[in-house]
Amino acid sequence: MSGFLSDALTILADAAVADASAAASADASGHVMLLVTVFVLAVFVGVEVITKIPPTLHTPLMSGSNAISGITLIGAILAAGADHGPTAAVLGFLAVVLAVMNVVGGFMVTNRMLAMFRTTKK
Amino acid sequence: MNTAVLIDLSYLVAAVLFIMGLKGLTRPRTAVRGNLLGALAMAIAVVATMMHGDVIGWGTILTGMAIGSILGAVLAIRIEMTAMPQLVALFNGLGGAASVLVAGGYLAGQPDLESMSVSVATAASGLIGAVTLSGSLVAFGKLQELKFVRDVSFSGQQMINAGLALTCLLLCYLLVSRPDSAVLWFWLMSVLALGLGVLLVISIGGADMPVVIALLNSYSGLAASATGFVLNNNLLIIAGSLVGASGLILTRIMCEAMNRSLGAVLFGTLQSGSSSLSDEEAYATVRSTSAEEVAMMLEVAQNVLIVPGYGMAVAQAQHAVRDLTNLLLARGIEVNFGIHPVAGRMPGHMNVLLAEADIAYERLLEMDQVNSTMDQVDVAIVLGANDVVNPLARTDPNSPIAGMPIIDVDRARTVVVIKRSLSPGFAGIANPLFGAENTLMLFGDGKAAVVEIGKALQES
Numbered sequence: 001m002s003g004f005l006s007d008a009l010t011i012l013a014d015a016a017v018a019d020a021s022a023a024a025s026a027d028a029s030g031h032v033m034l035l036v037t038v039f040v041l042a043v044f045v046g047v048e049v050i051t052k053i054p055p056t057l058h059t060p061l062m063s064g065s066n067a068i069s070g071i072t073l074i075g076a077i078l079a080a081g082a083d084h085g086p087t088a089a090v091l092g093f094l095a096v097v098l099a100v101m102n103v104v105g106g107f108m109v110t111n112r113m114l115a116m117f118r119t120t121k122k
Numbered sequence: 123m124n125t126a127v128l129i130d131l132s133y134l135v136a137a138v139l140f141i142m143g144l145k146g147l148t149r150p151r152t153a154v155r156g157n158l159l160g161a162l163a164m165a166i167a168v169v170a171t172m173m174h175g176d177v178i179g180w181g182t183i184l185t186g187m188a189i190g191s192i193l194g195a196v197l198a199i200r201i202e203m204t205a206m207p208q209l210v211a212l213f214n215g216l217g218g219a220a221s222v223l224v225a226g227g228y229l230a231g232q233p234d235l236e237s238m239s240v241s242v243a244t245a246a247s248g249l250i251g252a253v254t255l256s257g258s259l260v261a262f263g264k265l266q267e268l269k270f271v272r273d274v275s276f277s278g279q280q281m282i283n284a285g286l287a288l289t290c291l292l293l294c295y296l297l298v299s300r301p302d303s304a305v306l307w308f309w310l311m312s313v314l315a316l317g318l319g320v321l322l323v324i325s326i327g328g329a330d331m332p333v334v335i336a337l338l339n340s341y342s343g344l345a346a347s348a349t350g351f352v353l354n355n356n357l358l359i360i361a362g363s364l365v366g367a368s369g370l371i372l373t374r375i376m377c378e379a380m381n382r383s384l385g386a387v388l389f390g391t392l393q394s395g396s397s398s399l400s401d402e403e404a405y406a407t408v409r410s411t412s413a414e415e416v417a418m419m420l421e422v423a424q425n426v427l428i429v430p431g432y433g434m435a436v437a438q439a440q441h442a443v444r445d446l447t448n449l450l451l452a453r454g455i456e457v458n459f460g461i462h463p464v465a466g467r468m469p470g471h472m473n474v475l476l477a478e479a480d481i482a483y484e485r486l487l488e489m490d491q492v493n494s495t496m497d498q499v500d501v502a503i504v505l506g507a508n509d510v511v512n513p514l515a516r517t518d519p520n521s522p523i524a525g526m527p528i529i530d531v532d533r534a535r536t537v538v539v540i541k542r543s544l545s546p547g548f549a550g551i552a553n554p555l556f557g558a559e560n561t562l563m564l565f566g567d568g569k570a571a572v573v574e575i576g577k578a579l580q581e582s
Contacts, residue, residue: 032239035351035359042360045141046367052148055463056483058372058470061147062339063210064157065368068140069217069342071164071361074171075224075349080186081177084231089179091227093186099220100190101197102213107161108198109209114157116203116477117150119484 060113067106073099125173132170133357139163140361144368150483167357203478204435207467211261211335217342218254221247221349222312228352229305241301243351245294248312251345256319258338264327265467274324286318322388329432329509329548331467333376333387340369372469379463379489381515381526399514399521404552405544411562413574416503416538417582420575423500426450427492429460429529430472433506433541437568443505444479446576458485460492460502460529462510493530502534504555506568508547513555523549537561540571 053061076099080092140163146156171177201209225247263271293311297304326334343365350358377384420426428447434440447457459481465472473486496502504511507529515526531537532555539556542565546552555561564571 031354032237035354035356038356039347039351039359039363042137042363043367046144046364047371049141049144049148049364050368050371053144054148054150055375055461055470055488056473056477056486057147057150057153058375059206059210059468059474060153060157060470061144061368062336062372062469063206063213064147064160065144065365066210066213066217066339066342067164068143068160068361069214069339069346069365070220071167071358072217072220072224072346072349073164074167074355075228075353075358076186076220077168077171077177077183078174078353079224079227079231080183081172081174081179082231083176083178084227088227088231089182091223091230093182095220095223095227096183096186097190097193098216098223100187101194102216102220103164103194104191105194105198105209106213107157107164108195109201109206110157111154111161112198113203113206113474113477114150114154116474116480117153117483118477118480119150119482 056117057114060110060117063106063113064110067103067110070099070103070106073103125175129170129173130356132166133355136163136167136170137357137360139166140364144364203475204438205266206474207331207335207471208262208265210468211258211265211338214335214338214342215255215258215262218251218258218338218345221251221342221345222255224349225251225352226308226312229308238298240352240354241298241304242294243348244304244308245297245311246348247345247352248308249290249294249315250341250348252312252315253319253322254338254341254345256316257323257334257341258319260320260323261331261334261338264323265331271324279321279325283318283321286314286321290314290318326387329380329464330387332464332469332471333373333380333384335468336369336372336376337384337388338369340366340373343367343369376464376469379527381524399518399552399554401544401552404554404557407557407559408544409562411538411564413564413571414578416501416562416564416575417578419501419536419538420450420455420579421453421582423455425456425458425498425500427458427460427496427499427502427531427534429462429465429492429502429504429507429511429531430476431462431465431505431507431510432467432471433508433568435466435471435475435506437506439505439569439572440475440479440481442569442572442576443476444481446572446579447481447485449576449579458487458492460489460531461486462489462507462529465507465510489527489529496530496533499531499534500536502531502537504531504537504539504541505572506540508541508553509549509551511555512547512549512551512553513558514551514553521549521551523551531555532558532560535560538564540564540566540568542567 076095143156143160146152225244297307343362347362450457511531514521515523515528
């Protein structure tokens, strides 16, 4: 975990530094740092929460978190809906279809699985 | 309040709901609600995004959503529980594909990337997304046992993989440093990354699948995060990193349960060090038994442990196992299940199958739990598992599974192994458990054997 974190940090920090020199604007690099901060903190929250999930629920965790990764849908909507020419619209449309499949299918199948987990012990 | 602020606030609410939803998954009791919170968060995020000033073409979007929803819903409703690993692999791939397309669409819309951080993120989206897509599709093909997807490994494969990876990184560099032809570099890189994903997964198979699935799960999250950096969108970054973290934790758990490093799973197949034990030696003392004899043993047992493996999924034996469990419980016999973390083809695979068959989750015990009480087990039934109960992991430091934590069924009073033949498991080595003096082999199809035992038990 820490290995991954430090790798990710190094890469992103490099990107931020490179950005600063290129954009030559303190604002821009500050903004990227803000995004990096959000990313890193969210990873920590994720680790904290997910470590507590019992092995029994690991499959629903995968399909449920997979549905959450379909959040790319938002990007797809922006790409499909904005007026950036036909290529962008077509790519956006395809992205919407695939991302929605991921989201709807993912949440539904997770729900179906979780509904099966029940306790019958007295 | 203007629209932009409202959208950002909705995104914040969605992010919080995602976290609360995952938190709900920490207990079976709250898990259904947790999943619904996640779905609610997604709905809020989508509605807020539709309000965005840039979004003008509602028609296309709604059409796309309708098509995707129908396809996703049909898959989710019709899939068999035994096919769950394939479905998860497929959905991982869809997420990766969406990331590539969104980054590509962004690039098509504004070919002159305004800053270096955006081009780095675009490159990352394309690279991770494409590897996730093709890797997941190959994993899907393997799990679905499609004929044209076979385990392929050839000499120099790792050199080719390294070469492909380096070329991809070079193209990423070109994308960042020569933004005038960014579109060309992006698609060239994405195509190569698709090839890389195929080659990375094609040589991995069988029992290593849980690691691959967990890792691809993590990638699909990281790809979404990278897309968030492209679009400057906090919600994508947060949701993506939650999923990335989740996948990485699962990957680590799976690797630990096999006592192998992630690198060893991805780049080397199993260590070639073979065990010193030959089949003849191990199986000289094998004793086979009948369903009636097993039923008689179960009748006088007080504590029964069932250890399922991938074979149970293949034989679709989970419902038969439930019936047998209920018969034993009715006679006041304690029945528990010992679940090895890498049993099956994805994390938690056995738990889902047994839950489908209505077995209470309190009976599904983790490896450490069952090992600590193994001495009190009268009869341990191994159903379609092999390497995860192989005592060589403890005793033979040269075996490919040396040091792998196993379920110590050999310490139970009597062990019944239900298996078609004495063929080796994924590790390809003999299992001395089968020849142990407290072990009886019940040869046959897993489901049929369990049904037979149940029948014999009822008749007695």
